Amino acid sequence: MADFASVAAVGSSLVRFLTHCFEQQQPIPSGGTNSTDTSVILVRTEDLNMEDSPLITLPCLAIFLYRVDVNNTTRASIARTASAKGQAHTPLEFHYLMIPCGTTAEQEYRILGRTIQCIEDTPILTGPMLDPVTNWSPNDSIQLCMEELSTEDLMRIFDSLPIDYKLCMPYMAKVLVMHGRRQENLREVSRSDQILTSKVSLP
Secondary structure (H helix, E strand, O other), rough: OOOHHHHHHHHHHHHHHHHHHHHHOOOOOOOOEEOOEEEEEEOOOHHHHOOOOOOOOOOOEEEEEEEEOOOOOHHHHHHHHHHOOOOEEEEEEEEEEEEEOOHHHHHHHHHHHHHHHHHOOOOOHHHHHHOOOOOOOOOOOOOEEEEEHHHHHHHHHHHOOOOOOOOOEEEEEEEEEEEEEEEHHHHHHHHHHHHHHHHOOOO
């Protein structure tokens, strides 16, 4: 069952998948001014300041997670299952910007084009494509789909970032069901805390 580490596992699964896809066919052919394969990296807000960030080495695809939401469409049905099992289930969706970084406009177009091709060819990640840093269930999967963002919404995102607008493609990853700790385990922790408190209170 996917636990709290699954929030990180979604991003690292994307990196693994796209890196493998790029290895099958590089977005930018070797030769000429390019002698380096295109890498895939996860970035934070601070890393997008390319003048100071050592993380971004051209050419690369930067995957930036800018929002995490609860999927309200499935939340009600999942909540009923969670209540019956005595364990919290939280359906999450992740909003990413796929930002190609190259030395020329053509390089960035090729990186973005190859990214779109990879995801459209394999829009669902499951099984060995998921990073095993969390305890995935056999039926767990991550669906990748393009997200519709208006130009105004996209510009508003970049207004809060340390870079000017860059070519990018918004994608959503859904639905990850994150499992909480079982209620009986929480009761055991609570009981242990009570016993410890009572011992400390004794004269």
